[in-house]
Amino acid sequence: MNVVIVEDESLSAQRLGLLVSNYDPTIQVMAILGSVAEAVDWFSHQPKVSLPDLVFMDIHLEDGSAFGLIERVNLMLPIIFTTAYDTYAIQAFKANSIDYLLKPIDEAELAAAIDKFKWTQLTRPSIKHRDPKLATLVNWPNDPSSVAYKDPF
Template sequence: MNVLIIEDEKRTAQRMEKLLGEYDPAIRVLAQLPGVAKAVAWLADPANSRPELVFLDIHLEDGSGFQLIEQAKLTIPIIFTTAFDEYTLQAFKANSVDYLLKPIDADELGTAIDKFKNLRASPTPDLTDILHLLRETSGSGSPSVAYKERFMVTIGTKIRSIETSDTAYFFFADKSTWLTTAEGLNVSIEYSLDKLGDLLDPKRFFRVNRAFLVALDSIQTIHAYSGGKLKLDLRPPPRLEVFVSGDRITPFKEWLGK
């Protein structure tokens, strides 16, 4: 079976390909594509093999998966891979399109592929109903904005759901992105800080420098230094001192004043 992975997080795409190979070594991943433009070009190239199934992220590097569906006039069966679990996604299943909530669970992936195999003998699912649903829920031709409400994380052998409202900040260290809860728990997550900037409510979270994305509620004290520098005391205290980058000071002050 030939499949296509359209996902802008390289580590997530690589993990997806690994899980697919473990599920069925006969599955062939034709390509991993990070965005709408590259996917449209790849699908339009007659030299490329036709995929039988597409794994599609909703938020891509240059647009949304729904834009890709429209631009490429995509009718290939799709399994959405997403960070969201709002009610809109639940409706996709009624249209013979499944979705997987990140981080991808191996058993759920297998179930989704089994569902696809059972539907293969039927006509290809029509995506018109999905696009119509999106327009109805957004009130326009584009999907409405929905911010991530929780994160599924693995702690040892246990899986835990952490509410975004319980998150103090995110930071990058040791080649990984970490989530810190209000109680001081640090857990690794499969998102870059750039990606989190798209997923989180900008009224509540701000990227203060290259390594930290902080929640408004986590800022305890702001220290002003000569030269306009700003140092933040966060709750709970991080391992390193946190300064607002020079190019972010003005938008940071504007954000605080909203």
């Protein structure tokens, strides 16, 4: 599994990376991004096939909000929010949130959040890992070019 950490406090980012690695050494941290601008640039230049499976994201970053970042790059990846603020939980769950962890991050809560993510992936695998024909079929009802059925008499 590949993850990205979006965190403007370098010590918090390093600690989170260490906790993730201690929990599961097979998890690879692809990048640690310290600002909205850096994250927008990174996500904008990543090919869809090399996007991370999961994002750990602080809400208050040095140059803006995580929600602004999500909106700017239309980020549709699963997110575990890691923040010192408990006031954004509802907004976070509207933004692809898997979990909402308050700092300082508790190892058991982090493990539970990662397990929850893994469980959701087993029960509903991501489209990006499926066959393109299957993705087309899954998205067919939302495709405006699909043929409409006739109205009943």
